[in-house]
Amino acid sequence: MKGIYCVLMCFLGGLFIFFCNESKKTSTLVQPEKWWKVHPRPVYAKLDKVGTFQDWFDVYKLIEGTYAIYEPNQFEEAICYLVIGQERAVLIDTGTGIGNLKKVVSGLTKLPVSVVLTHEHYDHVAAAYRFKNIAMFDNADALNVLKAGRVNASLQKYLKNDYLWKPLPKGFDPKTWIIPSMEPTTLLHDGDMIDLGGRKLEVIYTPGHSPGSICLLDRENRILFTGDHFFPGPLYAHAPDVNIADYMESNKKLAHRIDEYDYLCSGHNDPWVKSEVILRVGKAFADIFAGKGKFSQDNGLRRYYFDGFDILIRTDMINGVAPPTKSPTI
Template identity: 35%
Template sequence: MSKWPDAIPRESNKNLEEIESISNWFAIYRINKDTFALLEPFHIEEVVSYLFIGEEQALLFDTGMGVVSIKQEVEALTEKELIVLNSHSHYDHVGGNYEFTNVWAFNNDWEIKRMKNGDYSQKRFKNFEDSNICTDLPSGFDKNSYHIKPSVVSKIIKDQERIDLGNRKLIIHHTPGHSPASICIQDYQYKLLFTGDTLYPGEMYLDLEGSDFDIYIKSINYLNDLYEELLFLCPGHNEALISRDYLRDFKNACEKVKSIIPQNPPHRNIDFGNFSISF
């Protein structure tokens, strides 16, 4: 996969209609009539959050890094009542949670605790070292005091839970491995799967606290079984719309990684071209 920042805007994102954003921090793309991707391309993580709009409610899947207000971006796209749901609790996906009162979380104590506590690590400023940023940081943002504010979790959800936003049905798939409560959202209407950090083009981290490679393989195999029901995937980093063939590529890559793990020490990275796997 081509390297940030030379690769931005990425070719696949350029094919999408871009919507003007309020801040210069987000790049907003239309996935379809009722779905938007909110990218943060000027940070090396290139996080992508997604907004689903139904006839009665809207759901924001992840809230990004919390550098500028994602709420004001979302409110410019919809006036519907907002639900926030996170793909998992890593800092780059929950940064804007504090702006919302209706935050749903998957039923997992470890991840809910992280969301409720926030992240006040003294090392967080390192995320904004010059080498990780390719634009001027927004005025009012202080990287030295950067932290993740606590989330107010208002509802717990379960695997296979169905959410109806009003003529807009979504289903939750629990896909642990990258983290214990990683989830994906399947959108039947548009045949899309929003994969969070369970699958994205780029370096896939399966060597983090809470990661489990064997469990991850089961999740990828499970998602691969949805292949025929899908047209595209919408991942949590780098690109907002990618081929469903990534499901097969990841499944095959995991089998390859699994076959060589016993002969190798931990903490290795294997490059598969459009993505790599760290384990």
């Protein structure tokens, strides 16, 4: 009798754990089942591949002195960029922290490299601690996120529930994965010029996706590094730290300067996107608030479909609610 009781309790316990895990699963509107079916993304066949490093990073040369460092094996498909001038180089974002990014960067340039973070989310800041100089926008919320770091337990979800397409690289131990507390060595402001020697990047403050989001404009090469303001995928307007009014205002700011760049180097999925899409992002948000646009809905979340990107937004953000007012700092 005792044996049957034990088996029954184990079964019920297992069932409980199963349902707990299931309920924690990311909505399929955010992460479709078998998301890796998107591979190979067509754009990569047209790019100049330098190689695959540590079975984790795919590196592509976009133009002279500009490399995309891509992590195709984890759901975020994070992309960071190495931008090399005559005297120094800048690493725009640092990916998930899986694999040794510093080693990859050292193989691409011997110049001193500083990190510039487009924003404070884990999939952009995680490997920044490997570098001595870190620049970030001067925004208190963003700085607090960077300072807090991430403990191991809070990162485990990014390795489970089909987040991974391929095995983790050798030498990476999920049990010791953390994001250490960091403080930037340089604080950036709107309009700052980052001088690499013969090449400059302009800081454009574009909050919305997060309070500390920036884009970086390489005017001479007509490239805009967009972080997560834009990437060809589902733009996150549903997350708690999103401010949609700021997002729309920042997009207007970028649309206003569309004559200055031809391509977007985005934070995820695809590193070489034609710039005209920026003009359509503003219209897409306006359409959503006007009650237009095709969408799928699941548990209070909507995914709106547009040409070349989607928008994720919560129903409570649009049902009878006007977009919130923009921050006074923009």
